[in-house]
Amino acid sequence: MNDTSAKLLDILQNDFPVESRPFLTISRELGITEEEVLNLVGTLKKEGYIRRMGAVFNSKKLGYKGTLCAMKVPREQIREVSETVNAFTEITHNYLRTHEFNMWFTITAASPDRIKEIIREIKEETGIEKIVQLNSLKSFKLKVQFDVGGISHAK
Amino acid sequence: MLNSLDKDIIRKLQEDLPLVKEPYRKLAEDLGISEEKLMERLEDFKKQGILKRVGAVLRHRKVGYKANAMVVWDIPREKVDQAAKVMITYPMLSHCYEREKTEEWPYNMYTMIHCESTEECKEIISDIMNQIGKYDYTILYSTDELKKTSVKYFTETN
Incomplete structure (x- = not known):
């Protein structure tokens, strides 16, 4: 990745303008044309650097409830269990991690009852009886933007 | 409280932003409202803290964090x-x-x-x-x- 791409990714993450010609504003900052910015964004999406371009909303303010869940999944069941878990649109993140509790997923749903229902359904479908639910008490930092310009790109 | 237009806007904005010169105009057209109206609602969402930001969500593994x-x-x-x-x-x-x-x-x-x-x-x-x-x-x-x-x-x- 070259410097222009890295700089563009930083701009796109942090302050994508809410104005009529956002790509024009960005192009001036980068010293390239508006068309070049659009093409570059398309390329970065195609290459997989950008997962999505769009709005990020505050789920709490929209009345949604979230929680973090962990479960112990035997190695041979991982695939099957992750299919069950991932099928819920309310489950947005699911990771395998290096721990006895190896599957970690987040639920963001319209109500606490819906969260309970999802957990119950996962237990029923997978036969795994224990799902630890870790409710948030306080949030100190939530920064999903990554400093791309600051990381050294070997290739 | 959010009205039905607000919800339409939120539904629309959680899709991918069109890669055109005037992406908000395109979204507004799809929603059947003016670009000005859309901008006004977005500013208001920001003020209320409903909209955190518009922008790119990256794949962090891909950008070098292994x-x-x-x-x-x-x-x-x-x-x-x-x-x-x-x-x-x-x-x-x-x-x-x-x-x-x-x-x-x-x-x-x-x-x-x-x-x-x-x-x-x-x-x-x-x-x-x-x-x-x-x-x-x-x-x-x-x-x-x-x-x-x-x-x-x-x-x-x-």
Whole structure:
């Protein structure tokens, strides 16, 4: 990745303008044309650097409830269990991690009852009886933007 | 309270932004409203804190962060605020939360640390502990991303 791409990714993450010609504003900052910015964004999406371009909303303010869940999944069941878990649109993140509790997923749903229902359904479908639910008490930092310009790109 | 237009806008804006010169005009056309009206609603959403930002969500593994660690800590409640103050100063630390403990899970603080190597993660942890004191902690590296999407608001099932 070259410097222009890295700089563009930083701009796109942090302050994508809410104005009529956002790509024009960005192009001036980068010293390239508006068309070049659009093409570059398309390329970065195609290459997989950008997962999505769009709005990020505050789920709490929209009345949604979230929680973090962990479960112990035997190695041979991982695939099957992750299919069950991932099928819920309310489950947005699911990771395998290096721990006895190896599957970690987040639920963001319209109500606490819906969260309970999802957990119950996962237990029923997978036969795994224990799902630890870790409710948030306080949030100190939530920064999903990554400093791309600051990381050294070997290739 | 959100009215039905607001919900339409939120549903629309959680899709991919069209890659055209005037993306908001295109979205407004799809919604059957003027670009000005859309901008006005977005500004209002921002003011209310409903809209956090418009922009790109990256695949962090792809952009070079190979070691993504969830570090969980057992820190007494009365020390949590103080510890968080130190933790959030690290740019490589993206999330910092306090959560309820459970019988099976004796940790209450959660930090996500994104590094180029596991050594770098460990350095950050020991650096943090030099400032906040020693506490029990565990590092859980992510080995597989099984799912990562965005929340879909106001859809039929959700």
